Amino acid sequence: MGFFENLFGGRRDRSASVAKQRLMMVLVDDRYKLTPETLEQMKVEIAEVLSRYLPPVDAEQIEVKILRGEATDYLKADIPLKRGQPDMG
Amino acid sequence: MGRVITITSGKGGVGKTTTTANLGTALALQGGRVAVVDADIGLRNLDVVMGLENRIVYDLVDVVEGRARLRQALIKDKRLPELCLLPAAQTRDKDAVSREQMIDLTAQLRREFDFVLIDSPAGIENGFRNAIAGADEVIIVTTPEVSAVRDADRIIGLVEAAEKGPPNLVVNRIKPRLVNRGEMLSVEDVLELLAITLIGIVPDDESIVTSTNRGEAAVYDHQSQAGRAFLDVARRLRGEDVPFPVLQEQQGVLERFFGIFGRRRS
Numbered sequence: 001m002g003f004f005e006n007l008f009g010g011r012r013d014r015s016a017s018v019a020k021q022r023l024m025m026v027l028v029d030d031r032y033k034l035t036p037e038t039l040e041q042m043k044v045e046i047a048e049v050l051s052r053y054l055p056p057v058d059a060e061q062i063e064v065k066i067l068r069g070e071a072t073d074y075l076k077a078d079i080p081l082k083r084g085q086p087d088m089g
Numbered sequence: 090m091g092r093v094i095t096i097t098s099g100k101g102g103v104g105k106t107t108t109t110a111n112l113g114t115a116l117a118l119q120g121g122r123v124a125v126v127d128a129d130i131g132l133r134n135l136d137v138v139m140g141l142e143n144r145i146v147y148d149l150v151d152v153v154e155g156r157a158r159l160r161q162a163l164i165k166d167k168r169l170p171e172l173c174l175l176p177a178a179q180t181r182d183k184d185a186v187s188r189e190q191m192i193d194l195t196a197q198l199r200r201e202f203d204f205v206l207i208d209s210p211a212g213i214e215n216g217f218r219n220a221i222a223g224a225d226e227v228i229i230v231t232t233p234e235v236s237a238v239r240d241a242d243r244i245i246g247l248v249e250a251a252e253k254g255p256p257n258l259v260v261n262r263i264k265p266r267l268v269n270r271g272e273m274l275s276v277e278d279v280l281e282l283l284a285i286t287l288i289g290i291v292p293d294d295e296s297i298v299t300s301t302n303r304g305e306a307a308v309y310d311h312q313s314q315a316g317r318a319f320l321d322v323a324r325r326l327r328g329e330d331v332p333f334p335v336l337q338e339q340q341g342v343l344e345r346f347f348g349i350f351g352r353r354r355s
Contacts, residue, residue, distance in 0.1 A: 014271030019235050020278045026235075027242050027282060067284060 028066045031073065039064060046077065055082045091122070091199040094206050094326070095224035097248075099240030101211035103232045104261040107297060107307075109208040110138045111316065112228075114306035115323035117172035121203040124163065126194075127177035128220040129210040130185050136176045140167060140304020150178035153190040159197055168309075173202070183216040195223030204326075213247060221248060227256040228288065233263060233274035242283055257288035259322060264293045265336040289322035291315050292336045 028034050034042075040059075047059035063078040096109045106129075113125040127135035130150065136142040144164045147157035152175070159175075166172035175198075178185060198205045209220035221227055227248045231241040241258075248256050260276050267273035276290050294315035300307040307316035314336070324331045 016268070016271045016274050016278065019274050020282065023235055023238055023274075023282050026239055030239065030243060031246065 024065065032066065034066075046079070050079065057081065091202045091205055092226060093195045093199055093224045094204065094226045094228060095128075095209050095221045095253075096206060096228045096230060097209035097217060097220060097244060098211065098230045098237070099213065099217075099244040100231075100237045103230050103237050104259075104291070105211070105230050106134050106138050106208055107301065108228070108230050108259055108261065108291075108319070108322075109135060109206050111306050111308050111319035112323055112326070113172060113204070113206050114139075114166070114169065115308045115320045116204050116206075116326070117166070117169040118308065118320075119323055119327065120171075121327075122171045122201070123204045123206065124173045124175060124198050124202040126175045126198070126205065126207045128191070128207050128216065130177050130216065131179065131182050132210065133177040133179040135208050136164075136174060137304060138301055139174060139306070141174050141176075142304075145176050148176045148178040149194070150181050150185045153186055153194060159194075159201075183210065183214070186219055188219055188222045191219045192223040213243065217244075217247075218251075221251055221253055224253055227253050228259055229256045229285070230259045230261050231279065231283075232261050233268075233276075233279055235274075238274065238279055238282055245283060245285060256285055258283060258285050259289035259291060260287070261289075261291045262293040263290055263336060266338040268336075269338070287333070288325050289318060290333055290336065291318040291322075 025036055025039075028039070029036075043062040043064060044059040046062060046064075047057040050057045057079060061080045065076045067074045067076055096105050096112070098105050106127075109125055113123045117123045125135060125139070126149065127133055128149070129135075133148075136145060141164050147162035149162070151157040152159050152162045163173040163175055166174070195205060195207070207220050207224060210216035229241050229244055229248070231237045245256060258280070260279050263276060264273055268275045276287065280287055292314045294307070294313055296310055296313035297307055297315050300310055300313065300316075306319075307313045308319050310316045321331045321333075
């Protein structure tokens, strides 16, 4: 959080976005008994698997969301891949 | 054959009873034959919200236990002859009625009415399960608060498990000013979290307090933003494509007036 953001009152996240983030975590846990710790562990393992085939993936940069669809839910993962290293391994 | 629609929420105090009363009145105003059923056995409330508390002779438990015929227990609304209330029992507990009895009751009601609205008790126990037992459709009411949204999500799972189809959502008590400042979950946020179909956005509106005090539905009050929102929900339930108006911060009369013409995404 930079100096200017502090100056202009962006010091704290708006409470609505805090509420949304918290709810996302809570609902995933309610639906799938997936605690934040398990979720982090899952990201580490996803990163391990992908790193076998792709440039090294940073587990901390993986964003996992579970979205409710009509009949089924979907796990959506955003995984940033580093570019420009085609000759791995 | 009429449609049986249960209004539920999980969390208490989010506006189930107000929604049932207003939606029932709105559907009757729009020409439907409507029965509203208070399924909150032991905590009767829909009667006072509708201003019919002095007319109760028999209640839902009297009907299912055979002490009264359905027609004797149904109370006609003060203004609308096509709107009837079946009140809850006040002196019995939630287990006075079984699932099968509720299914029989809704089967009888749907023969006489176009819409049967069931006001569900809060919670996820038997009272709630009975309230959805005979339903064709479910409307979930929530407010933009973490506790209400969390409970709504739980209820959605239970409704889907009971194979009542994807429920519709009413987001109640939206405060546009707080949403604009980023201090209240927006309708879009709630929809993204719950991923069900939106059927109503009802603003937080002081006129609900005064109309409930008088035992009159807010849909009669043309100044009431909430009343207008409930009329829109009723039209959407009947299959009309009604756009969601942009909610105005409750300030000037002019702003309120022009708010009617503002349209969000269609």
